[in-house]
Amino acid sequence: MQGFLNLNKPLDWTSHDCVARVRKLLRLKRVGHAGTLDPLATGVLPIALGKATRLLQYLPGEKAYQATVRLGVQTTTDDLEGEVISSQPCAGLDLMAVKTALDGFVGKIEQIPPSFSAIQVEGKRLYDLARKGEVIQAPTRTVEVLAIEVLEWRDGDFPEVDMAIACGAGTYIRAIARDLGIVLNTGGTLAALTRTASSGFNLPDSLTLDDLASQLETGIFQPVSPDTPLQHLPSVSLSTASAKKWCQGQQVAVDINFGLVRVYDESRFLGIGTSQDNLLIPQMVFEPIS
Template sequence: MFYMFNGFISIDKPPEITAHDCVSKLRKLLKQKKIGHGGTLDPMATGVLPIAVGNATRLLRFLPDGKAYNAKIRFGIVTNTDDITGEVISDRPCPHLPLAEVEQALACFQGKIIQRPPAFSAIQVNGQRLYDLARRGEITESDIPTRSVEITEIRLLGWTLGDYPELDVAIACGGGTYIRSIARDLGEKLGYGATLSSLRRTLSNGFDLNSSLSFEQVDALLRSHSLEVLAPDRGLHFLPKVILKEEDSKRWRMGQTVSRQSPLHNEDIPSGYVRICDAEQNFLGISEANDNGFQPIVVLYPIN
C-alpha cells in the first residue's frame, strides 16, 4: 500500500550526485512524480537539500533565502572549476602561509560583495550555460557577469598546516552566493591561489541538518510505514499568519479575495505575502495582502 505525501523532506545530500538526481531518487522511493527541490547543490557538496512533495511544490518559491555552509579551502592549488574536482591549472606550495594573513583577508569577504561566479556553473549567458561554454573553451573571465551577494557571517573553524594549508570556515550567506568563488578569490588575494576542497551545507531555505534525512533513513522509514513529511508551512513561519473565520476560509479556498476585516484576530497585517489558516489553525496556503484584502495566490486545498 502506498501513500501520497504532501509536505517537505529535507535530504542530507550525499556526495557525487546532483540535486536533480536526488529528486529522481526520491520519486522512485515515494512513487510520486510531483516532487521538486529548493535550490541546487554542487555534486561534490553534501548537506541540506529541501525537497517539496505533492502540493507543497507550489510553495518552493516562498521559502526564505538564507543558506549556511561549512567549507574547507586548500591554498596553493588553483583549478578550472574552483573546486578540488577540477583540472589543476596552478600548483604552488605555501607551507609558511601565516594564519594571521588569512584571517585578515577573510574579513574582506564579510557583508555585501561583488562576486564573479565560477566558469563551470549553471548561470546562463546569451541563453547558454556557463559550464557548456567553459567546456568548449568559449568563455573568458571578462565574459562572466558579476553579481552582488551578501555574506552575513564568515567565521574561522580550523587551520591545518602543510605544503597546501587548509582553512575550515563557516559561511552564512544570501542566495546566489558561490562558495567556490570565495575560495578562489581568497587565494588570489593572498597571492598563492586556492580551491574549495570540501563543502557541507548546514542550512538552506529554513531547513537545517537536524531536520534532514539520508536516503537510507527515508527508505527505512518507508519500509516501516513511519515516514512523516515536514508540514507544508515548514520554513514559512517568517510570513505573517492570518486566521480566517470558517465562512471566509471557505470563500478563500474557492479563490475569492476576502476582506481585511475577515481575520479572527484583526491585527494590522502589512502588505505582502501571508500564511492563511482556518479557525482550527490548519494551514491553507499563501495570500497576497493588499488594499483589497487577502488575495489567494496558492490554495493548497481548493473547493471547486
Template sequence: KRLYDLARKGEIVEVPVRTVEIFHTEILDWREGDFPELDVAIACGSGTYIRAIARDLGAILETGGTLAALIRTQSSGFDLTDSLTLTDLETKLQAGTFQPLAPDQALQHLLSVTLPATSAQKWCQGQRVSLNSDVSGIVRVYEEETRFLGVGQLQDEVLIPQMVFEPIS
C-alpha cells in the first residue's frame, strides 16, 4: 500500500531505509512566511521518492517538511521541454504534420542486442534463440544493428521474445 494512503488513515508505519542516487540538487526559489516554501530541482535515479526527500529535509532542519507540488521534467530519456500539449498535438494532427517517435527511440533507456538474419527470423516467429551476451534483462532487439525488431528478455544467454514489432518475411 502507498504510504500516503496509510498516513491519511492515521496509521503509523515503519518505513524501511532505501539507498537512492541523487546526481544533482539545485535550490530554485525560497519563499518566507508562516509556511515557508522551497523550490528544488533534483536529478535522481529511478525509485527515488521525492516526497521522502521533502520529509527527510524537514526532519533534518527540525521544521517538518511536505511536498506541495511535483513536476517531472525528465524521465527515461524524455524531457518535458520536448513534449506537446494536447492542443499542439491536435493542431499537428489536423495539419497532417504529427510524426510519432519510432518505437526504439522511446526505448533508448534499454540496452540492445543484435541478431544475425537467421536468428532474427526465428525470434520474430516467437521462438527463443541462443545469444552469447554479457547483457541480461529486458533489451531492444535489432537485426544487423539497423532494423528494430522489438523487445525481448535475455536470461542465461537465451533471448525470449516479449513484443515483436516487425515480422521478417
C-alpha cells in the first residue's frame, strides 16, 4: 500500500502515537507524517504510507489553523498543558486593541519557538531538555504568516479570541499566542488549536482513526494517490522510451526549465525531477519502469 492518509488527529494523542496506530491498523512498516502536531492540537495530520514516505519532503509547506488564545495567562509551555507562571485579569482589554496588535503578526516575522517544542538544539529536542529542567531558548527564526482573521471575541477577566491563521512551514501558533500577550502587556497562552489545512490536505476531507478502522473493516479504504498533494509542482509527461531512461537514473531532454516537477509517462506518476538547462534530472524515482 502506498499513498497518503489525511488523518484528523485526536486530542491528547502525539503525532508519533498516530503513526504507530496507523502502522498497526494497516499492518504496514513504512509510515511517516508531515508537520508535527502537539498533543493538545487536533486536525489535519498528513500520513505517508509505504513509498510515499519518500515524498514527504516535497509536500507544500502552507498550513492553516483555527486557534483560541486566552489573554491574561502565561504558561511554561505557551498552552494549557503547562504550569501557569503568571495570571492577571484584564477585563478592560477590548477587541480593537487585540486586532491592532494582531496586525503586527502578519507577514514575515521573527519568532522564538516555545521551549517545549520538537526543535533540536545540539542534537537534543527542546521538550526533552525542558522536562529535565534544562530550559534552553531556541534560536530566533523568520517565519511567514499569510493572514489572521478574528472569528470571535469573548470578554471577561481572562478574555479569549478565536482566530483563523494561514501561515508557512515552521510557524508556531503557541508562539503567536505568547507574543500577542507580550505586545498587549497581559500575557497570553494558546487555549485550543485545530489545524484546518496542511501540506495540500484539508480538514473536511480528513478521516479519524475510527473512520480508518471502519473503512478497513468494510474493505473500502483507499489511500490518497501519491501525487495528489503535489499539485503545487508543475508536471511533465515523457514518452515511454524517455520515461524508461529517466527511471534508470539518466537525464533526458525536455523543453522546460521549471525546477522541481512531477514526472509522468503516458499513464502514471513516476516521481520527482529537476528541470534545468532543458534537461530533466531524476530526484526521486517513485514508480520505476521495468
